[in-house]
Amino acid sequence: MKKRILVLGGSRQAVTGLEQLKALGLDVVVCDFDPSAPGFRLADHTILASVYHIDDCLPAAVEFHKRHPLDGVMCLACDVPHIVARIASSLGLPGLPHDVADRAVNKMEMKQKFEEGGVSIPRYWATADVASLENILSGDFPDLVVKPVDSRGSKGVSRLSRGGNAVWAFDYAQANSPTGQVMAEEYITGPQVSSESVVIDGQTVTPALSDRSYQFLEKYYPFIVEDGGDMPTCLPPETVANIKALVHQAAASLGVKNGVVKGDIVVRDGKPYVIELAARLSGGYYCTHQIPFSTGVKLVEACAKLALGEKLNPDDWHQKKNTHASTRWKLVEPGLVASVPPLEDVMAVPGVLAFEHWLKVGDVITAAQNAAASVAMVQTEGASQQEARSRAIKALDTFQPDIQPPLT
Ligand SMILES: Nc1ncnc2c1ncn2[C@@H]1O[C@H](COP(=O)(O)OP(=O)(O)O)[C@@H](O)[C@H]1O
Ligand SMILES: [Mg+2]
Known part of the structure; x- marks a missing residue:
């Protein structure tokens, strides 16, 4: 019998993760508030409810479970570990304790725990x-x-x-x-790194570190707009080891014994600091694209297996390869989208592994305040970080939608 997993979130960024779950042979139930959520196309079953509102999605999940028993629950491309934890406990499924999940979505409570645990933080x-x-x-x-x-x-x-x-x-x-x-x-100035780890019986394995790209920090000041990242990190091995040890300390302080954690790390004078640690998979095509491309590790699979209560072996989740892989999200000036070019030219740029855009003629683009303003993403590989990165930038430069500036 196929195991059945409930996935909170069926957005565009969840689609590849849902494909990865289907490839594991799971019966996939997708919950989203949007009837046209792209993830519904891949779902074996759908639940129409808001994943950010416990009063909406918990009763819907309980009702569904009576008819089609669920074996696990997780989220994809949305930050709802606290909701996942409550659905899991209500249905008697594996999951994070409520207090652990709650402090993962409250930056003050999280930082207090980090302080108690001696974790280096700003x-x-x-x-x-x-x-x-x-x-x-x-x-x-x-x-x-x-x-x-x-x-x-x-x-x-x-x-x-x-x-x-x-x-x-x-x-x-x-x-x-x-x-x-x-x-x-x-505000700590220095290289910013994304980490993603799987915690198994209190042991943290961190196969993935990405050098985050903030090339437009000055342009968008005072907003902090990330536009992608490069793997593997180019930080020295000693700093990498310190980051991995810090992520473990942070996960332990937060109380995560089994689960996936995504860290925001900043490094000053060689010393890493934790900005936050999310108790879920990453968004931004990181866990679904860049990490598997670069390391061969499928953290979506790790997350699903933990959600289903399967016993994982930490040895299985270390990186299997070390390919230079870059992600870039395209940011454009505000205006009205008049036309969208075909994809072929972008896909012809050497090293392009994946490209998506989500523009439609008639869309209104507003000034960027965060990465959600991006209109396309590309994944590239290269023989070096520099090559993967320049290919990503070239691919996005090749994609030039016609955007009419707003009338002043
Ligand atoms: N103390 C800090 N020093 C440097 N950069 C920071 C700091 N806090 C946040 N940032 C930057 O702002 C981004 C968003 O802040 P974060 O606390 O991670 O909030 P969110 O939950 O919205 O991701 C971070 O990824 C990081 O780039
Ligand atoms: Mg963050």
Whole structure:
């Protein structure tokens, strides 16, 4: 009998992950609030409910389970470990304890645990109002990051320099927090790295580290807009070892004993700091594309097997190869999409492994505040980081949609 897995999230970024689950021979149930969610096309069963609202998707999952018993639950391309944990416990399925999952989606609670566990993190403060933000700014910090305590995808996140607009930064963060909570952190300048790991019985295996690309940091200031990443990291082996040890320490402090964790790491003077550790798979075509292309490791499979309660062997999840693989997301100027070019020219660029765009004629593009503003993504390989990266940039340059600037 096929095992049946419930996947929260059927968005465009979930599609390849769903294909990977189907290739494992699983019966796949996709839950999404959007009736036209692309993931529904791959689903054996569908549940129409919002994955961000427990009152909506939990009863729907319980009802579904009565008719078609589920063996596991996970999420893809959405940040809902707390909802996954509650569905799992309600149905008697494996999952994270509620308190562990809850602190993975609350940056203040997460940081408190990191502090208790001695994890190296940027200095941080809860900021109840603009005055407290201004007070911190008067301290000895060249730059702060102001962010919602409980959001994701860099929504509501901005840099604030001394003399900057604290009122705007506070309001922007607050407007993007479901609970209206805002926090600030010391902005750490240095290479930023994404990590992705599988934790098995408290042992953390980190097959994947990617050098994140923030080439437009100045252009989009004060917003922090990532535009891809390069694997493997070019950081020295000693720093790589320190990052892996730090990720393990962070996962243990958070309380994750079995699960996948995705880290945001920043390195200053060779020392890594944890910005956050999500208790789920990555988005941004990282776990589904770049990591398998570069390392041969399928973390979607690891996540599904843990969700189904299967016993994993840590030895199986180390990297199997070390190919230079780059991801880039295309950002464009605001305007109205007048035409979209064919894909053939992009696919003909040497080294292109995958390319997708999600533009339609008539779409209105607004100014970028985070990576969600991207309109296309490419994955490339190369003999070196430099080659993979320049191929990715070339491929995206080849894709030139006609976007009419807004009338002023
Ligand atoms: N203290 C910091 N120092 C440097 N960069 C940071 C810091 N905090 C956040 N950032 C940048 O902003 C991005 C988004 O912030 P993050 O805390 O990860 O929020 P989100 O949950 O929205 O991803 C990070 O990936 C990182 O690039
Ligand atoms: Mg983050």
